[in-house]
Amino acid sequence: MLNRTLEWQIATVAAIRTETARTKTFTLSLPAWVRHLPGQHYDLRLTAPDDYQAQRSYSIASEPEREGEIDLTVESLPGGEVSGYLHDVLVPGDRLEVRGPIGGYFVWEVSRGGPLLLVAGGSGVVPLMSMLRHRRAVGSSVPARLLYSSRTPEDVIYADELKSLQEGGDGLEVIHTFTRSQPAGWTGYARRIDPDMLKEIYRPLGGKTQVFICGPTLLVEAAADGLVAAGLAPERIKTERFGPSGGSV
Ligand SMILES: Cc1cc2nc3c(=O)[nH]c(=O)nc-3n(C[C@H](O)[C@H](O)[C@H](O)COP(=O)(O)OP(=O)(O)OC[C@H]3O[C@@H](n4cnc5c(N)ncnc54)[C@H](O)[C@@H]3O)c2cc1C
Secondary structure, eight states, X not given: OHHHXXXXXXXXXXXEEEEETTEEEXXXXXXXXXXOOTXXXXXXXXXXXTOOEEEEEEEBOSOTTSOSEEEEEEEOOTTOHHHHHHHHTOOTXXXXXXXXXXXXXXXXXXXXXXXXXXEXXXXXXXXXXXXXXXXXXXXXXXXXXXXXXXXXGGGOTTXXXXXXXXXTOSSEEEEEEESSOOOTTOXXXXXXXXXXXXXXXXXXXXXXXXXXXXXXXXXXXXXXXXXXXXXXXXXXXXXXXXXXXXXXX
C-alpha cells in the first residue's frame, strides 16, 4: 500500500459543491482508490502548459467507508495559486493528478477508542469531519466533542451536516465559537479559542481524551498550549497545521 500511495494517479472531478462563500468540496473519482484513515491527506499536482508545476496537500473530508472516491474541501485564499485554480477554473469532468492517502500520525479510527476532542479553526475542520463521518458510518458512540472556531456563522463548513450529526444522539457535541459576528440571541462562545474555553470543553471528557487540533498555525499552537495548561498530557494531543500565516479564525 505504501508504494501505491506514493504513485501519482489521474482523478476525475465527479462533482463540485459550494459549502460557504470561500469553500468548495471537490469529489474526485480515483481509478486506484485505496482505503484511507480519517485524518490523512492527498497531494495534488497541477502542471501548466509550460511544464511549471505546483503541488499542495489537501485533507480527505470523506469517510473511508465510501469506496472509489474522496471529497476534498478547499478554502479559496486571496492570490492562492492552487486554491484559486480549483475554485475558479476546475469543472466537473476535469482531470487532476493526485497521490495518497498520505500521513500516519494525525489519524483516528473507531478502533482507537476515545473520548475524542476535536478542535478546528476554519478549513481545519476538514480532516476532523472525516473522523466524524467515519464515526457515524460505523455506528460508534465514542464520546466526542468538536470545538469549531469560525469568523461568522456563514463561514461554518458542513453546518447542516454537523447539526444533524449532533442531533443523532450518539454522544457527539458540536460547540461553535464565532470570533467576528454572532447570530442574533447567540449565548455561546464569541471569542478566539483560549485556555478557559478549552478547560470547560475538555474537563467533562477526562484525562484519557485523545485530542486532534487542526487549522491555522497560531490557532493550533494556542489550543495545544491551552490544553496542556488545563492539565492534559502532551502525548494525547495531535496537531496539523494548514498554513504559514496563522490566519484569524
Ligand atoms: C497536511 C495538509 C493538509 C491540508 N489540507 C487542507 C484542506 O483540507 N483544505 C484547505 O483549504 N487547505 C488545506 N491545506 C493547505 C493547502 O495545502 C494550501 O496551503 C492552501 O490551499 C494554499 O495554497 P494556494 O496555492 O492556494 O496558496 P499559495 O499561492 O501557496 O499562497 C497564497 C497566499 O496564502 C498564504 N497561505 C498559504 N496557505 C495558507 C493557509 N493554509 N492559510 C492561510 N494562508 C495561507 C500564503 O502565505 C500566501 O500569502 C493543507 C495543508 C497541509 C500541509
